[in-house]
Amino acid sequence: MNRPKIVISLHEPSSSYKSYVVGFVLSLICTLSAYVLVVNNLVSKKWGLALIVSTLALMQFITQLTLFLHLGKETKPRLRLLVFSFMVGVVVILVGGSIWIMYNLNYHMLTPSQINNYVKKQDGGI
Amino acid sequence: MSSDIETIAIKQAAHVAEKHEEDSKTLFGFWLYLMTDCVLFASLFATYAVLHNNTFGGQSAHQLFSLPYALTETLILLTSSFTCGLAVLAAQSKRKNQVISWLSVTFVLGISFLSMELTEFSRLAASNNSWHRSGFLSSFFTLVGTHGLHITIGLLWMFVMIFRLYKGSIGRTTIRQLTLFSLFWHFLDVIWIFIFTIVYLLGGIGV
Numbered sequence: 001m002n003r004p005k006i007v008i009s010l011h012e013p014s015s016s017y018k019s020y021v022v023g024f025v026l027s028l029i030c031t032l033s034a035y036v037l038v039v040n041n042l043v044s045k046k047w048g049l050a051l052i053v054s055t056l057a058l059m060q061f062i063t064q065l066t067l068f069l070h071l072g073k074e075t076k077p078r079l080r081l082l083v084f085s086f087m088v089g090v091v092v093i094l095v096g097g098s099i100w101i102m103y104n105l106n107y108h109m110l111t112p113s114q115i116n117n118y119v120k121k122q123d124g125g126i
Numbered sequence: 127m128s129s130d131i132e133t134i135a136i137k138q139a140a141h142v143a144e145k146h147e148e149d150s151k152t153l154f155g156f157w158l159y160l161m162t163d164c165v166l167f168a169s170l171f172a173t174y175a176v177l178h179n180n181t182f183g184g185q186s187a188h189q190l191f192s193l194p195y196a197l198t199e200t201l202i203l204l205t206s207s208f209t210c211g212l213a214v215l216a217a218q219s220k221r222k223n224q225v226i227s228w229l230s231v232t233f234v235l236g237i238s239f240l241s242m243e244l245t246e247f248s249r250l251a252a253s254n255n256s257w258h259r260s261g262f263l264s265s266f267f268t269l270v271g272t273h274g275l276h277i278t279i280g281l282l283w284m285f286v287m288i289f290r291l292y293k294g295s296i297g298r299t300t301i302r303q304l305t306l307f308s309l310f311w312h313f314l315d316v317i318w319i320f321i322f323t324i325v326y327l328l329g330g331i332g333v
Contacts, residue, residue, distance in 0.1 A: 016218075020211040027204055031322070035197050038327045050333045057323035061316060068211060068312040080157050087161040091168040098172035 016070075023067030030060035149302050156306045160313050163276075167317050170269040171324065178329070180261035187262070187329025190255060191246075196326040199242050200318065206235035207315035214308045217301050225304070226291050232311070233284050236277060243274050266325065273321060276314050283307055 034056040036042070043049040065071045072081055110118065178187065213228035247267070250256060257267040287303060294300070 016211075017215055020208060020215070023211075024204070024208040028201075031197070031200055031204065031319075034323065034327055035193065038330050039193055046331055046333060049331055050328055053323060053327050053331070057319050060319050064207075064312060064316050064319070068207060069309060069316070079154060083158060083161050087164050090165055094165070094168050095172045095175065099175050102176040 019067045019070075023063055026063045026067070027060050030056045030063070145298065149298070152302060153305065153309075156309060160309060163313070164317075167269075167272070167320075170265070170272055171320065174265040174269050174325065177261040177265040182260035182262075184260050184263070185255065186332070187266075187325065188332045190250065191326055191329055193326060193330050195242070195246065196322060199239055200322045202235050202239045202242070203315050203318050206232045206239065207312050209235065210308050210311045214301075214304050217296055217304050220296050222291065222296050225296065226288060229284060229288050229291070233281065233288065236281050236284065236311075240274060240277050240281065243270065243277075247271070270321060270325065273314065273317055276310075276317075280307070280311055280314060283310070 034053045037049060038053060041049075043052060066073075071084060072078070074080055209228050210232045213225050213232060216224035216228055247270075250263070255263055257264045284307065287300075287307060291300065
């Protein structure tokens with residue numbers, strides 16, 4: 001009799017073991033290299049170091065998403081991937097927007113002494 | 127006679143397919159929850175990013191946090207995420223004792239992580255650097271504390287699952303629960319990557 005195989009999980013065990021080990025090792029490499037770079041100050045420029053560390057975090061993020069959370073391995077329609085991309089969109093707007101707005105606010109806001117100087121300059125000009 | 131057996135087989139197959147569909151719906155629903163949780167964490171990250179320089183004359187991230195300590199926390203959580211995955215694999219091949227031991231390892235690692243986090247909190251609070259010190263520390267405690275709260279919930283969930291596994295056998299429900307839990311636990315590790323990078327590493331650089 002040809003009874004269908006019972007498939008409960010969304011991924012097959014044989015490939016999963018490998019994916020967990022590979023994911024673990026890659027995550028370790030990303031974490032440790034970022035740590036070593038920061039502690040030993042191996043990159044002279046502050047922003048360059050920040051950029052490298054952020055890139056390593058992003059690499060680890062993608063590694064864990066694909067190998068631990070099995071994102072993108074589902075069958076069509078890829079609803080999980082769709083929801084995920086909407087989430088990324090919301091997060092980018094939320095975080096990027098907040099930083100942008102608050103940076104602008106800081107930029108446009110003068111300190112009390114700056115305001116005094118500004119007012120004096122205006123008064124003197126008239 | 128043979129047609130009877132065939133009918134039963136077809137009915138069983140339909141039943142299995144139905145249950146399978148139910149499981150993947152549950153999984154999708156849980157995924158939706160995780161994505162909304164990501165948005166929650168994103169708002170806390172945005173708050174931290176905006177406030178991290180507002181130390182109100184107090185110490186900044188560079189002076190307050192110890193990087194080796196944060197690295198240890200990170201490695202513990204990463205390992206627990208890995209062992210949690212191994213528990214799911216063991217459950218899929220119905221090895222009950224193996225599932226219990228991997229889950230227990232995950233549980234112990236989770237407890238160690240949480241106690242390290244709480245130790246850091248109490249150390250900060252004791253040195254007059256608690257959440258009411260500055261905007262920076264308020265946002266730090268909210269962000270990391272929310273993650274710690276999730277970890278606590280995960281530990282409770284894990285405790286209940288280990289207890290139920292101990293009492294019963296591995297059925298469809300157990301595997302489904304374990305799969306959901308592993309998603310939750312991996313998700314917490316993913317959030318921690320960003321806490322480690324943004325709060326501790328970028329804080330250490332002094333950006």
